[in-house]
Amino acid sequence: MSFCTVGADVGGTHVRLALLTPEGKLENLRKLPRAEVMPDADPCCFGEVLRDYIRDCGEKVTAAAAGIPGTLSRDCRRVLNVPNIPALNGLMLADELTERAGVPVKLENDTVMLLSGDVHRMGLPETGLLLGVYIGTGLGSAVFYDGKPLRGKNSLNELGHFPLPGRKEKCSCGNVGCAENLVSGRYLQALRAEKWPDTHISRLFPAMAGSRELEEFIDTAACLLAGTVNLLDPEVLVIGGGVPAMEGFPREALLRALREKTMHPQPSENLEVVWSEGADDTGALGAAWMARK
Ligand SMILES: [Zn+2]
Structure with a gap:
């Protein structure tokens, strides 16, 4: 695989962004205030933050994914319930972010992302x-x-x-x-x-x-x-x-x-x-x- 991907970890207070290189190295880690990059008034503008981050990285990025601290629909496109960021509830967030970021954006529960991170960092069996x-x-x-x-x-x-x-x-x-x-x-x-x-x-x-x-x-x-x-x-x-x-x-x-x-x-x-x-x-x-x- 010869492309980069972007990962986002969305928390109530901070959003962390990082670029994964084709060699599996994590680069360009950024920690941003959630209220600024995903404001309650228009949380989907996070798609533009993703778009700008990808542009600033200067690499070919083919996909992104975000960990969300709450419940998602079974297909992981719609946000059902995020107690810490209720402004996300009910949004077709994956589609909105995909449109605004210019790359396909996938969502998963944030704990799923933690286990995925541990699997790759510690070389656990897949x-x-x-x-x-x-x-x-x-x-x-x-x-x-x-x-x-x-x-x-x-x-x-x-x-x-x-x-x-x-x-x-x-x-x-x-x-x-x-x-x-x-x-x-x-x-x-x-x-x-x-x-x-x-x-x-x-x-x-x-x-x-x-x-x-x-x-x-x-x-x-x-x-x-x-x-x-x-x-x-x-x-x-x-x-x-x-x-x-x-x-x-x-x-x-x-x-x-x-x-x-x-x-x-x-x-x-x-x-x-x-x-x-x-x-x-x-x-x-x-x-x-x-x-x-
Ligand atoms: Zn309970």
């Missing part, structure tokens, strides 16, 4: 079933089968909204008791404010060491992971996001609990777990690879 679980501000998940996102009736893949028994916390999705309310950066922020108000969030795991709260956090995360592993039996489980990258995050304890809770002897004994080497640009990298496919 055959069989891959499961990615990302503990960031929220809790996201993605599943690939033979290199493609596994798509159900509504294109959903939402481990974060696994309902937990007996929990009453109201979730951003409108339900109560979703897992995301107990396994996420948002939960840790609230816990810090309540129990460790003098501790900076970056020092929370060292502060929590030995506490009941940490035990419960790991136990809930391991239950969710184990249930999903039992269900899907992945070749590889990728765990990523900002939370596992925090100082003092008890990776070993989580893996131990995960192996304990998955079925024996398989998949417990031969489960392969990798930690995402995710950086700021993983979403844009994954999107650019998605555009190439």
Whole structure:
């Protein structure tokens, strides 16, 4: 293949853009304020931002793709629900961006793009079933089968909204008791404010060491992971996001609990777990690879 593609990672606050060269190198990374490049009044003008970015790169670009932090239609052309950028809801965004950017633009959920970025950065297998679980501000998940996102009736893949028994916390999705309310950066922020108000969030795991709260956090995360592993039996489980990258995050304890809770002897004994080497640009990298496919 001798052409470049562009990847965009759309977040509530920032949009990251990057160019993928034919050799698979990521270049020209740009981090732009979302409210400027995708304003609520006319979010589709992001197509012109893409067009100008492609022109500035000075390379032949044949396709682009964008990761969107929300739900898309099954064909990934229409945006259904983006809680952080409601101005996108209902738009035929893929078509609008394609017209304005001058190259075909594909959309996928942003977690799909993260897993795509991890697959290419870490050289993970592109055959069989891959499961990615990302503990960031929220809790996201993605599943690939033979290199493609596994798509159900509504294109959903939402481990974060696994309902937990007996929990009453109201979730951003409108339900109560979703897992995301107990396994996420948002939960840790609230816990810090309540129990460790003098501790900076970056020092929370060292502060929590030995506490009941940490035990419960790991136990809930391991239950969710184990249930999903039992269900899907992945070749590889990728765990990523900002939370596992925090100082003092008890990776070993989580893996131990995960192996304990998955079925024996398989998949417990031969489960392969990798930690995402995710950086700021993983979403844009994954999107650019998605555009190439
Ligand atoms: Zn929910």
